[in-house]
Amino acid sequence: MNRDTRAAWSSMNSNLLLADGPVLLNKRFLMKYFFGLLVLFCVSYGSGLSATPIFVYNHGYVMGELNGIDFIGPNRKIVTGEVSIGNNSFGGGNDARNVFRGDYVLQNPWNFCGDQEFYEKLVAHIGEFAVIEYKTPKKSSLLQCQSTNEIVGIYPVSRGNPSSLVRESTKIIMSGKPYGVSVGRIVNAQKSDRYDDNWSVVIQVGNSGNDFRYLRIVDSDLYAFALDCLVSATKVKLYHVERIHGTIRPDRSDSYVWRIEAKSGL
Numbered sequence: 001m002n003r004d005t006r007a008a009w010s011s012m013n014s015n016l017l018l019a020d021g022p023v024l025l026n027k028r029f030l031m032k033y034f035f036g037l038l039v040l041f042c043v044s045y046g047s048g049l050s051a052t053p054i055f056v057y058n059h060g061y062v063m064g065e066l067n068g069i070d071f072i073g074p075n076r077k078i079v080t081g082e083v084s085i086g087n088n089s090f091g092g093g094n095d096a097r098n099v100f101r102g103d104y105v106l107q108n109p110w111n112f113c114g115d116q117e118f119y120e121k122l123v124a125h126i127g128e129f130a131v132i133e134y135k136t137p138k139k140s141s142l143l144q145c146q147s148t149n150e151i152v153g154i155y156p157v158s159r160g161n162p163s164s165l166v167r168e169s170t171k172i173i174m175s176g177k178p179y180g181v182s183v184g185r186i187v188n189a190q191k192s193d194r195y196d197d198n199w200s201v202v203i204q205v206g207n208s209g210n211d212f213r214y215l216r217i218v219d220s221d222l223y224a225f226a227l228d229c230l231v232s233a234t235k236v237k238l239y240h241v242e243r244i245h246g247t248i249r250p251d252r253s254d255s256y257v258w259r260i261e262a263k264s265g266l
Contacts, residue, residue, distance in 0.1 A: 057135065057136070057137075057192070057193045058134075058135060058136045058190055058191070058192045058193075059133075059134075059135045059152075059190065059191050059192075060133075060134060060135075060188060060189055060190030060191065061131055061132065061133050061134070061188070061189050061190070061227065061230055061231070062083055062085060062106075062110055062131070062132045062134065062187065062188050063085075063086065063129065063130075063131050063132075063157065063185070063186070063187045063188070063230050063231070063233060064083040064084050064085040064086055064087075064089070064110065064129065064130075064187060065083065065084045065087075065127070065128065065129050065130075066081060066082075066083055066122065066125050066126055066127065066128060066129075066130050066132075066154075067082045067083065067084050067109065067126075067127075068081065068082045068126070069081045069082075069119065069122045069123065069126060071116075071119075072113075072144060072145060073144050077115070077116045078113055078114070078115070078116070078142055078144060078145055079113065079114055079115070079116055079118050079119045079122065079151075080111065080112070080113045080145055080147065081111065081112050081113070081114075081122055081132075081151070082109045082110070082111050083109060083110045083111075083112070083130075083132060084108070084109050084110075085106065085108045085109070085110055085187050085188070085202075085204070085212070086185060086187040086204035086208070086212075087129075087185070087204065087207065087208040088208035088209065089108055089204065089208070089209060089210050089212075090209075090210055106188050106202050106212070106214075108210070108212070110132075110149070111146070111147040111149065112132060112134055112147050112149040112150065112151045113138065113142050113145035113147050113149070113150060113151070114142070114150055114151035114152075115141075115142075118151055118154070121154050122154060125154060125156065128156070129156075129157045129233065130154055130155065130156060130157060131154070131155045131156075131157060131230065131231055132151055132153075132154055133151070133152040133153040133154070133155070134149045134150060134151055134152055135149075135150050135152055136148050136149055136150065137150075138150035155231065157231065157232065157233045158231050158232045158233075159232060159233060160232050161232065161234070161262070162225065162228040162229050162232055162234055162262045163225070163228050164225065164262070165261065165262045166259070166260070166261050166262070167221065167222055167225040167259070167260050168222075168258065168259045168260075169217075169218065169219045169222050169256075169257070169258040169259065170219055170221070171218045171219055172218065172241065172256060172258040174241065174258060177241055178241075179239055179240060179241045179258070180239075180240050180241075180242075180255070181237055181238065181239050181240075182203050182205055182213050182215075182237070182238045182240065183205065183206070183235070183236070183237050183238075183263075184203045184204045184205040184206055184207075184211075184213075184235065184236070184238075185203065185204050185229075185230075185233055185234070185235055185236065186201050186202070186203050186226055186229050186230040186236060186238075187202055187203065187204045187212070187230070188200075188201065188202035188230075189201045189202075189223065189226050189227050189230050191223070198216070199216070199217040199218070199219075199220070199222075199223040199226075200214065200215065200216050200217060201214075201215050201217060201223075201226050201230075201238075201257065202214050202215075203215065203236070203238055213255075214255075215238060215240050215255045215256065215257045216254050216255065216256045216257070217256070217257050218256060222257060222260065225260055226257075226260060229260065229262055234262050234263070235262075235263045236260055236261060236262055236263060237259075237260070237261040237263060238257050238259075238260055239257065239258055239259035239260075239261075240255040240256060240257050240258065241255070241256055241258055242254070242255050242256075243255075243256060
């Protein structure tokens with residue numbers, strides 16, 4: 001390689017290095033920019049989910065008194081509503097689900113939103129006890145609503161007797177283990193895809209008031225019976241056993257339902 005060739009080669013390499021620099025910087029900038037947008041979206045959309053990851057799908061039912069409905073949005077096409085959970089509850093409560101672990105936490109009063117088409121159906125039940133079917137997360141067209149719960153359907157409380165009086169778990173073997181019993185009405189039942197076969201219920205202990213208790217269910221049949229009792233507002237006895245997971249208090253234990261008894265006379 002002669003002197004002129006070496007000079008031309010060196011000049012070309014220098015130009016290539018200078019040209020690659022801005023390209024590399026632009027690629028890095030774009031990557032950081034899109035990553036920042038993704039983080040911002042996750043924080044802003046996930047902040048109202050009570051620490052639940054934004055892609056966790058929940059489908060459930062809430063029973064209580066429909067207290068109010070309204071429209072929001074620039075075109076007033078999003079309907080919102082508020083439910084007082086159970087019978088004569090007054091907010092707050094001790095629904096001891098673990099928000100740090102990502103569990104869905106039932107708020108009281110409970111709020112929801114949905115499309116305008118639900119308005120007439122909701123008006124028909126205002127001031128009455130009803131069952132709201134919901135899902136989370138809500139669809140993107142409802143982002144102007146602060147609630148994370150999207151209404152799927154509304155049904156009257158049947159006040160009839162459930163399909164049977166007793167149902168037991170086929171997956172929990174008691175064999176003399178100590179257990180607890182809670183008496184009241186099931187006011188929330190939910191299936192979540194956060195864990196495999198993850199069902200849960202919330203019972204309002206007693207006839208009224210603000211004592212709510214969260215319990216897990218591991219049987220689809222037992223969950224279906226719990227739904228039957230929720231829709232009919234039937235008083236139940238829930239037999240539950242505690243299982244310990246780990247040693248740190250927030251992740252220490254869960255209560256699992258192993259038997260449900262319907263008490264229609266209470």
